[in-house]
Amino acid sequence: MTNLAYGTAAEDDEITQQELAAMQALRPIPRISIQAFCETDGVANPMERAGQDRRMAKAHLKVHMGGIPTAIEFYHSAPTPNLIVLETRAEPKEMLDQLGRLAEHCDPSSKVVVIGHYNDVGLYRELIRSGISEYVVAPVSMADIVAVVASIFVDPESEPIGRSVAFVGAKGGVGSSTIAHNVAWAMSSLFKSEVVVADLDLAFGTANINFDQDPAQGIAEAVFSPERIDEVYLDRLLAQCAEHLSLLAAPSTLERVYDFEPEAFSHIIDTAQRSAPMLVLDVPHIWSGWSKNTLIKADEIVITATPELANLRNTKNMVDMLKRLRPNDPPPRLILNQAGVPKRPEISAADFAEPLGISPIAVIPFEPLLFGNAANNGRMLGEMDAKNPVVAIVNEIAHVLTGRSEPKTRKKAGLGGLLGKFRRGKK
Template sequence: MTGLPATRPSEAEDAVHASDSAPPDAAPSGTDTEFGHGPRQMLPRIRIDVFVGSDELGTVADHVARDRRAVRTQIEVHQGGFQEAIARYRDHSPPNLIVVEDHGAPDTLEWNIEALAECCPPTTHLIVIGSRNDIALYRRLTQIGVSDYLVQPIRPLDLLDSIVSIFGEAEDKELGLVLAFVGTRGGSGASTIAHNVAATIGKSLHATTLLIDADLFGTAALQFDFTKPQGFLDAIREGESLDKEMLDRLIHWRDKQLGILAAPDRPDGNLTPDAASLRHLVEQARRLTQFVILDLPHGWTPWIAGALSASDRIALVATPDLPSLRNCRALTDMIRKLRPNDAPPEIVLNRMPTRGKPPVSAADYERILGRRMAAVIPYDAATAEAEMSGRVLVEDTPRSATAAALGAFARQMAGRDETTGRKAAPKGLFKRLLGRAAG
């Protein structure tokens, strides 16, 4: 077994996943801390064998195997523990990673690890999952070469994070956060919100931000008043050969904080982005900037689904009408099936009239969807004029109610504290381990 340093058990995340039947006064969608706020890497092309002795861990392993981040990884789940693993690798080639559930005594555990090590090359990693919340045991296991020790109960993201900590590249430890925006119908204003969120994060939070206009008929270049012959389609054409240096040359940098990968002036109707190229583009983008804003067209195609799979957080932009409400519920269900281990999408109610009663109110959305709106964006004459003139609202009318709502939503999506603009301090990892012991 490898002697590389192990990560400690992953951070506990306590919020409850909001369901369709959740009451409107459930936690706001922007506080889905159960799923974490930071970016999560894709698992590499490796083989993983998981040996489970309980139904609970079997369910976790199945969820990991079906997770969107494991599309390149071969994961096999086996019944049993160390004895079954040892017997298997006497006749089979060991994988890159072995995960074993064990509830035996500490001395028996160490004996089993040594026996398993005799069947495996030094490059094979081992994760042990047990029920003893003992820091001394954790340290002892890492000293003898165990890559990680996780204390049950665990969730799919705990195991995913542990695997990434072992196999993740050093340069990927500080990946940018990918925020995707898609409208529930045409004309919902999803692009306007994406553009304003990008401008707010770049200017107000002083974070390097890349806006990717992935709509072939996108308006980012008009919105930010520039022309550039190269952009989104050129990056897609490069496919797997695209690296972050090449991507940097294709970006229009408005200033040191905000870059834009624009849609073409004359769309090529023969080119449809494929999911693999789009995913590769996103992977390179998040290595280049702290935030990546994906402005996606309305619809549901394989490449749009692939873009949503590659995103850390998703915002569905709806309008106060029945067609949008119907589509919003359908898209929410589809996204949850696509991303079962991730937070549900944020719901933004846009173009809310400042006078009169809309056909569908925010309360109607909350009652039917069972979730609070992440943001309600008012729509008035000044907002309409700025949109029609191709101006960024948070810059053109910074003191308006619309700009204030957009700014607050941008900070919420970025995971920044409303008052300081700083990231919330994470809980100590040892605090979680000790906290369970105290309980």
């Protein structure tokens, strides 16, 4: 490795036998997005080669020429990926100043690797203390780059890198699945970040229809063969829906009954969270041991309801129960869907929220033409009419659930903590 912690340096792009052995021991890099900003061909070339390595097959890597100033300009109007790799020939003080300016435009969840040209232990310690994931001294080899990425994202002792968001309806037919699928698509397209959707309604799931997919295999193969589940096996079951979006589809058949033990989906979810930064769980409207367990363990819960009395009662019961089951977590999020149905008496958003103690993060109006056309064509709302106000609401939900804010409202950060923005700690 070519960092100060290891104290070695690669002389060229050739892979030594020692590096080859180390590469063979590396696990595949998960579905993450990586963007590199390089100042020299000596770093850009091995970076490109790393992107072609089989261990990086699931990662999306894009290499830009230009160092930290180019990255600052680029991210002024673009979302940051899961990992940013920055080459800089700047002196230590100037490097820290540039990183401080870059931090103003970075999402808190993005990790950063710096490839510098100063072999300075003090600089290394300062960068690590500030939250940079790794400081590597040039020259670097392709093996170095893959190993650094692996050290951040596939540490076997680290917690899963992925965040799970469970969507569940307060009542059947409220549109929870449709919203889950569209929010997942928005996350993947807006932020260029890898998202996996898991349709847990094995009998009646609609994700395959909504995404216009007909995979031969899906989540049923995993849940009925738990002993086979690992990241490689799970990857074979995923259907690619878009550039950054994959689906664990439900069979949507009644050839068998789907009665499961409470922990039936736990291993699948844990494995999926090691494979992608965001996992969207489409949980059916049932209350069973496994559905309850899935909601309890999710990082975030989103309840979708329509503004009617039965929905209010069910939402109240779910919110109260989940607060008791998850005392150290924030309460579930609430989305009110199908608001404004003609001639239907409705409960206002304020009156709906008052007994729950939580306010909806979004109120989605009744738009049967938009939703109907999207469903019948196997397309997402944003593909059908990107300028529709409902699409803007869905995009805002995606921002809220990923902890992002709109670029215009991002808060600026100073250097101190690199500042809290570049977090070295792994999720």
